[in-house]
Amino acid sequence: MRVQAVIDIPDRKTAFVQLELAVAQARAAGKRLVVAYIHLDRFFQVLETKGVTLGLEVLREVGERLARAGVGTKTKASVVCQVGANDFLLGQEVSGGAEDYGLIAQSLKYAVESPLLLDNCEFRLTASIGASVYPNDGRTSDQLLTRAETALAKALEQGGREICFYQEEDTERIKRGVAIDEALRPALYERQFSLSVQPVYRIDNGKLRGIEALLRWQHPTLGAVSPLELLPIAERNGMIVPIGEWIIRESCAMLAKMQKYGSEQLIVTVNISVEQLKDASFAGMIASVVMETGVEPACLELEIKESTLQPVELPLKMLTQLRAQGVRIVLDDFGSGSCSLANLQQLPINGLKISRSFIRHIDMPGAERHIVEMLIGLAHRLGLEITASGVEYIMQYELLREWGCDFVQGYMLGMPMQPDVLDLSSLRGVNKA
Known part of the structure; x- marks a missing residue:
């Protein structure tokens, strides 16, 4: 040999x-x-x-x-x-x-x-x-x-x-991935993308705090393409930057319209990628969008997944620029990655969103309920607000309220929906943030 x-x-x-x-x-x-x-x-x-x-x-x-x-x-x-x-x-x-x-x-x-x-x-x-x-x-x-x-x-x-x-299905998956890769650029310029929204509520009074913007893509031949399919491909081929800009522009324009029906402090949350933070023009683009749409920077909240942050490559400079502009930064899916307390203290963030994998079982005996209660207390001691996602049962909601969680979202409170389905009249009573 x-x-x-x-x-x-x-x-x-x-x-x-x-x-x-x-x-x-x-x-x-x-x-x-x-x-x-x-x-x-x-x-x-x-x-x-x-x-x-x-x-x-x-x-x-x-x-x-x-x-x-x-x-x-x-x-x-x-x-x-x-x-x-x-x-x-x-x-x-x-x-x-x-x-x-x-x-x-x-x-x-x-x-x-x-x-x-x-x-x-x-x-x-x-x-x-x-x-x-x-x-x-x-x-x-x-x-x-x-x-x-x-x-x-x-x-x-x-x-x-x-x-x-x-496995045989792997070949079909690869073929679909190639087709998605080829279709991404035309999809952006042919306006095939759309946004859904999911409401986020204050847990202390049950009033609407804001909405999370969610990307949707219905392709003429590929059918519905989920963010889980398209975003990793967009990150690899570089399309995440223009697609991400489109999402932010559309989200802020949508928020500006919604704010006419309620509080000027209503917040829109947008998920972003580490690849977007590597783009030197990202902070400038954000400043341009909020100026063009008339949205206050504090009404735009950017979520970045904890699991995508590498401790040795924390995008501190870009995050600091965004915070200086007044934009809110939230660490999403907290608890699913490896962000240490030392790294958490370095990050210029406003809040944490607890991973739904922890929320799922807090209404049952087990470690998850103790972990979530501890995370809420830790976040507050660090001066951070905390959101729980994936709330599906009333017992979960009651426990989170008892532990002092700030905001909640989930299917029990409202499933993702088209923006025009959201009852805008309910926005009039939104509290000041």
């Missing part, structure tokens, strides 16, 4: 040739073949911190480990190649069924993730693995490799450090 040299990264041609041979051998022997595509997560950090020379040594050691992992299982690996800067391909015959496929993938993951000591430096790598199986998932090397890559894409979409085996 030969591990490809990592000093000069070979093209994929060698891997294709070896994989073709492995498939032919498996076919002749009546065996199955697991094809695994192994990706080293965030390997660029090794290169940036330790240098290219040591990084290449790490890659060489990983390749040798993968080769030994193949030899150490019941059957010898037929292929071990490096097919990219930090990607490896392995093909291995198996005699058993699905359980053996999983054991092979686990052995490869363990080979990569076991601590590695080189030049007095300890490396702890992580791997994402996508795999396909001959003949279940394909009968040619091209099919098997393509489907292993499809499975790897799924593993990476789930945050990495995962093992995913190819």
